[in-house]
Amino acid sequence: MRIKDLSILVGIIGIVLMMVIPIPIALLDVLLIVNISAALMILLIAMNTQEPLEFSIFPAVLLITTLFRLGLNVSSTRIILSEAEGGRVIETFGQFVAGGEIAIGFIVFLILIVVQFIVITKGSERVAEVAARFTLDAMPGKQMSIDADLNAGLINETQARERRTKIEREADFYGAMDGASKFVKGDAIASIIMLFINLLGGFVIGMTIHGMAFGEALGTYSILTIGDGLVSQIPALLISTAAGLIVTRASSEGNLAYDLTSQVTRFPKLLYIVAGTLAMLGIFTPIGPLATLPFAGLLVFAGWKMSNTLAQKQLEVDQLEEEQQIEEVRSPESVISLLQVDPIEFEFGYGLIPLADTQQGGDLLDRIIMIRRQCALELGLVVPVIRIRDNIQLKPNEYVIKIKGNTISKGDLLLNHYLAMSPGFDDESIIGIETKEPAFGLTALWIDEATKERAELSGYTVVDPPSVVATHLTEVIKKHAHELIGRQETKALIENVKENYPALVDELIPSILSIGDVQKVLVKLLREKISIRDMVTIFETLADHGNYTKDPDILTEYVRQALSRQITHQFSTSxxxxxxxxxxxxxxxxxxxxxxxxxxxxxxxxxxxxxxxxxxxxxxxxxxxxxxxxxxxxxxxxxxxxxxxxxxxxxxxxxxxxxxxxxxxxxxxxxxxxxxx
Incomplete structure (x- = not known):
């Protein structure tokens, strides 16, 4: 076990033992100073984090500091009651706040407890509870957003995995904060109880055991009680404030100070309104202009200064954007980017936008993910990212499927209807709009919701528009799968096989066949809808016969014979x-x-x-x-x-x-x- 791990364990055990074993007054003073320093450090860290997960250990720290503070309370209470003194730290805090007047010090201490318990602790607890609930409720939507970005090609698999991990960590963090906030609330309640124990118990013990007069006991134990309470409540207030800052902070590009200065000073004109209000308050009320006009003038100057700064920054941003636009037009990359052709595109008219809009209940993105999984299982092919976009040049209810920029197939949909395909005989009572099923060209009808149930009872196959699109897209991909596998895609498949069968791949490529030779064989298999998922058998066959011939047609025949079991089951399953x-x-x-x-x-x-x-x-x-x-x-x-x-x-x-x-x-x-x- 490392030294730092051992020190943490010893520290936790020491906190527990501190509640049972008496400690010297000098050590108590040191531990009280450590408690105040730790609370201040936690508050500063919370103020300088850009997002909550940067201080993900905070719930555990909150528990440890609460336990430490309770241990100090028990130790200080034991010393105060047994020895009628609390050390320099407690006595200094009590005398400084009381200022010679016990009643004033006691009232100030009670106000501090009210602020701690009612405002800070209660608010932090509520915010943590709401944040935990909303974070859990938002998880499915965030997961779908990540899948949509991945499917659209905006992020890669690694970035998607990192985002999913972050979402899980956020849910765990806010859930832990919801529970940890209960410790802060319990600590505040315990402090109030200990206040009355020290005060009442001190009177009794001071007069009965230590032989003090009533006035002496009242003065001594009141000062010690106020000091002990302040020494524990000030760190508790700092840590409660840190907890509130952590759970109320949204992800940003800077810390708390940066956000305050950049966001509060974003509206300089509002300072003029505040300055005018203060000036009128000083002129028309007994407050007097001498008290308000200097501050109003300061606000006017600050507003003018901020306006000039914002105008200068905006001018610099405009100039930079203009220079970047000119540079992009001049650079050859601005033309080269236009040469990129997407492997698969799905374009639709504006009337079909609800298909892809998750906020309107569209699940097209989820269906495309399932289509890619289905093609991977059935064909052994990793389907490239399918670009989805609306096209105002199409009819409102029309969609087209493109392969490498060329229109392969198209169809029409009626979103508020269902596609009903005849079982072989027509039912005259089923009335709808005649059409063709886009995937297989079958005669069909678009029927409304009221006719759906009757059509199903008559034997019609009834499907909704998203299923029609998914089926059509799946069949197009299967039919043109051989066009989607090039040398780069073949290399990716080879690298996947190499992870588990490095000897096989090293023998085959490049000594026997090149990547291009393998790609030609895979293309010929996919052209006849033969799955290439069993890449190991394919590579074994190519390695066996590649030394005798490089003819892709002959090699394909050898591979087909090696895949005889797969081909037999493909065409004879019943x-x-x-x-x-x-x-x-x-x-x-x-x-x-x-x-x-x-x-x-x-x-x-x-x-x-x-x-x-x-x-x-x-x-x-x-x-x-x-x-x-x-x-x-x-x-x-x-x-x-x-x-x-x-x-x-x-x-x-x-x-x-x-x-x-x-x-x-x-x-x-x-x-x-x-x-x-």
Missing amino acids: GDPLRVITVGPTIEKKIAESVQQSDQGSYLALDPASTQQIYQKLNEQITRLIQSGQQPIVLASPTIRMYLRQIVERTMQDIPVLSYSELEPSVEVQSVGVVNI
Whole structure:
């Protein structure tokens, strides 16, 4: 244990023992001076803090100083009653305040107790209680504000974590202050009780034990009681004032003195009004001008001086802002900043502002946070920050989703309505505004609140506008996920894997593959909606086959085969047979014969007529399955899968193309159609 830790423990134990063991009068004088010095130091620290958390230990200090002061009260009471004296400090305070008149000293002491108990202690207790309650009530709003700033890109993860920690510390601090203020109140009550004990007990003990006359006992014990009370109440008053300053201080850029001088002197014209009032008070009342006019003149001079100072500061600020604007226009950074393109943007008309305004009940920011979490779990992709802004060029109820500055999708919302999607048959009693569901293009109706319940009973799927936007945004992100991962994003994913698998990453990058090579493989996986969350398996496969080929298409096929369990569960989750459209031998042979090799890798050199013929045959089978309500899946051999995918994705991008090697042996495959030419 360190010396300073041991000294604190010994000091606390000493305070407790002081209540039981008598101490010498000389030591009592020293401890009383220490008590006054500590109280003054605490008050000065409270005045010079810029925000309450800078003195977060104050609740504990308040408890220790209160305990110390009570220990001194017990010790001084024991000495006063047993020896009819209290030491130089107590006697000096008592005689100085009383001034030879015991009644005057006693009244002054009672006034000091009233000020301490009724004004300072009571006010500090109330402010601490209110501050604790409001701080706890404001925590959810502050947390949402931090999440909104993080989502908007105004702060990073580290800054958000620091802000959340600060909010938690503020709640703990004000809660502790609410409890600690009760100690101050109890100390004030104990001081009043000890006053009467010293006074009445002193009379009795002085006359019965020490053999004093009534007048001598009254004078001696009154002086000692007043002195003892002052010695304890003055530090208590200082610490209570410090507690009031701590809980009433708002966060600012300076201490109490700076705030007073900068804020009180901000309105110099008010000093002229005060000066005029004082002058009139001296002229028209018996107070007389000699008492008020000098002070009024001083206020006029101070107001004039402050006006000149403020005008000079404002002129300097204006000149500095003008120079900064000129410099920004001249600097190349003013143009370079315009070149920044946000990965994802969500713009909406002014009629949809309530969606994003938390004060109007909008929860769009919270939904976007959940969308990013969902994409991270389903795709293994860290979605970039989504910029949210209103656009007056859009229609009031219109919104657009942009990827890298280009409009990808758009939609319309009616905030006071619900989107009802038909279950397959229409109910004529359900009346609404015809529209299209923006995410999947389904026919739907905008219905009002009164029709909502009837539509749900009729089997309609009814969703609110925020859910419509969230679904649309999620589908757009999933569809264009491959456009959101570049080399920088790939490097971040690599660094994340490296934290737990450094040997794997060091072997793969850069000796076998570059970051760009890995990025190309990840892009190809995401283009076909294959999750890249299992980065360890992906890197293991790339490390195994990267020495033999650098072709991203071939490496992607190896990775897909390594992810066979994941792919199987992605397309076959219910345990039912996997219904697929198989590719016949004629097409497989045609495609295999059309594959050409080059220095950059292999490519498909199929003539347009054959390509169109294959596409038509595939389209017939796919259309038949869609009309029967089934999810079409094309199954081909591993050697031609990626080339067949190139044919399909030109017009049917959402149709999955799998190979036999990507399916687990345990899954049952049922062919519902064969494509041949």
